Amino acid sequence: MSLSFRRTIKVADETGTLRLADDIAAITRPGDVIALHGDLGMGKSALARAVVRRLAGDPQLEVPSPTFTLLQSYETARFPVHHFDLYRLADPDELVEIGFSEAVGEGLALIEWPDRAGDELPAERLDIVISEGDDLNGRRFSLEARGGGWAERLEETFAIRALLERAGLADAGRVHVQGDASTRRFERATGSDGTAILMHWPAFGALPVHADGLPYEALVHATDNLDAFLAIGDTLRRHGFRTPRLIAADEPRRLLLTEDLGSLGVAPGGVADPQRYLAAACRLADMAAIAWPDVATADDGRTFALPAYDRRALLTEVELFASWYAPDVAGRPLSTSEAADWLALWNGLLARFDWDRSAWVLKDYHSPNILWQTDGDPIGLIDYQDALRGPAAYDLASLVTDARIDIADDLATAMMEAYCQRRREVAGPFDEAGFREAVVILGAQRNAKILGRFVRYAKLTGRTHHLRFLPRVRRNFEKALDDKVLAGVRLWYERLGLTAQS
Template sequence: MAQTAVERFLPDEAATGRLGEDLAMALRPGDVLALQGDLGAGKSTLARALIRALTDDEKLEVPSPTFTLVQSYEARLPVHHFDLYRLGDASELDELGFEEAVAEGAALVEWPERAADRFPPQAVVIELSHRDEGRLARISGVGAAFERVSRSLALRDFLATAGWGEATRRYLTGDASARAYETVSLPGEADRIAMNAPPLVLGPPVRDGKAYAEIAHTARTVAAFVAIDRALMAAGVSVPEIHAQDLDRGFLLIEDLGREGFLVEGKPVGERYTAAAELLAAMHDRKWSYHLPAAPGVFHDVPPFDRGAMTIEADLLLDWYVPAVAGDPASEQLRAAYRLEWGRLFDRLDGRGTTLMLRDFHSPNIIWRGERAGHDRLGIIDFQDALIGPPAYDVASLAMDARVTVPVEIERRTVDAYIAARHAAGAFDEDAFREAYAIMAAQRNSKILGIFVRLDRRDGKPAYLKHLPRIRDYLRRALAHPALAGLRDLYEAHGLLEERSL
């Protein structure tokens, strides 16, 4: 595969430092960056900026590893700084633990030509040379690491068009998708958030010639976020202001709503959950348009949470969780019985009304702003995958929060607060809602069991497995509703509610 290259002119040391930040934002475990250039070309300056950005420590001492040959740092991922100038032979890399370092983190290598034949083929090469009064950086490579670096450089260009080209970039968070978020800072300005959301890669067909994301109606571009953000803001929901957008490349510069999470010391606070339930009730009592503008001439049509989407999500339990805990794929007999029971339950939801369903309305996506009043206390930050679906789904997402154990009492108070607010707003069928809540909670938690195993087995993200006992407990709570007796019997017969270790 032919290498691709991009170039950046670096007029001064500050520009070299910003390139180090850009590279740091792109790094993932297994990446190798090879720094080439003559003495004085700026390799150490670039390496220092990259390591300080990764560790988020501007004053971190970053000595040259000329004599130690390797220096390691703990950061959001371990980074190992190699200097091979004094390397006698490429085989000495084994003594330095190069392969182990790359297996657990990222490697930044000066004088890589002394052992280039030992580097992985997807290593990214950064060649620095003198150019006029500054330096020229030529960055080349193939594969995923180079694509991430190129995208990070493009994000810097996007920030420049918004007047934030000299901003400091710091990694904030990623999520279970390919999206990533950064905090960007400029002196004298409030921090902002940069969203890096590559267009969705659909993947192979899984059913009826369609990819999973097509059937589940996963948002394909950042236009969905923009359109829904505008609709929510117009309805009085506290969502981020969008300061700049590039829909084609999937970049946004948005307001930072704050840093106080929805939880306190990692635990749910009942008053916050009831406040969020009351916000949902106000949203669900509203009439929504589902043909939403994202930019002049660009619209996002909110998809339905239809039978196909509900079914393929629930099937994730069969596709990933069952093989992991049973050691064998789900049998055709189990699949047939599973589909039959879910079909009966989905039938019960028909004709009960729909709303704008945010889909992931839970603690990681809610900012608490206690100094404010009413619904403005809640900042909502993740909603691009919103659908037209049952109101009960978002209540279940909140009250059975996948990332934290919500005690039964707080769950009850949350659901009761929602129901009370709906009753206060007008006629409301409480029994029908409680049944729909149980169905949607069971569907969502069945899906999540499959997703968390998939994140481990397919995507190499084992941290999600620690949540499985909580999700099984939530599933037991949902299946206690009389309407779900048949599904509960099926799950129990196949041991799907038993505690299992993976």
């Protein structure tokens, strides 16, 4: 395959090699092939070892040279890595014996002495030619992309390194951080002068039409606008809430480098910490006491008008249950009347929120997006770019029915009591009975949406890791159906036999 990108990187020492390995490892994907060329002693094994350790998240991982075994394989948190050294390969036909083609297709393949693979070497790959540098310990790396999207990825990873340098983190190591179900990708950059979080947020691009000639994202007011993240975050912070500050940006490439709020969550080890969850509930009450503007303003003056969490958006979300989750469980598409009855039930339930635009609804106020802070405000907020103007009850419903963490009934009750008490303290009397009922309705709506969304995501992308949360989400949904306000929804649910079949 013809060359699509070439760039030469000079490094002065082993530290430079490790930094380059970081930049390459950050953009690798399953199925990638990296062919390492160079004379003996040029550092092919050193570069491969650094890439393996970076992907494994263990800088001390033992990574022996596969000179005699030809292949060493490693399981990492992201995907398998297969390190080949073909120096002692007598004939390319021997590659069959070590499972070369299977390994190459399964994960990342790092191949030293790739020329000895002959025609078995994949055409789509990244070639790295290593030669002597300008001094004794220096090296010159010629990176040559041959298809596989390598050219675009290399341009991006070097843009990230340049961004880190502008932010004073030139020596930072980069580690993948688990993100969400969106297209955004996150890394933690750690250097001698501190840490930062790197977010790459691709634009939506072309989206399929969902209804009324609009994509799903438009109907539910999801955004890919960088201004939304910056303006909402800065406005929240000016009102006393903890959000990450912007450190540097490459906006044309949609790269944001932000303050690192750490990795401590409200559910350490996957177990809900009552103290932290109660604090999170109380901070929501504080938020409900604020007269939020319709337009968020960033510290640099840019603005973003928050859409209303209108009935169309709420119905579009809950419709996912009827169009994706229910048919998947029932083993058949719903009839026209069954689907219409579902929407009619929810249309009536959600009409009561038409007037409520008093709060900022963060949309996903739950364990992955709440970072515990050991100084100042204990609640750090992330993933708020899709915030809307709507009912305050939604975010508390999100918190007490966490899709990823089991919330005991007594803790959920305590959070409700703590919220109501704090809200009375900071804002005076309010309609507690109506609020509690709203939490039930919006909690059911949210969990029905999640059930449909996770099934939809799995079927459209083939990625099934989110399906492990379905039993908990279903329990949250069915628990809400015990409330009399959802009696009609419960009857619809039982008529379809979904409880028995789930």
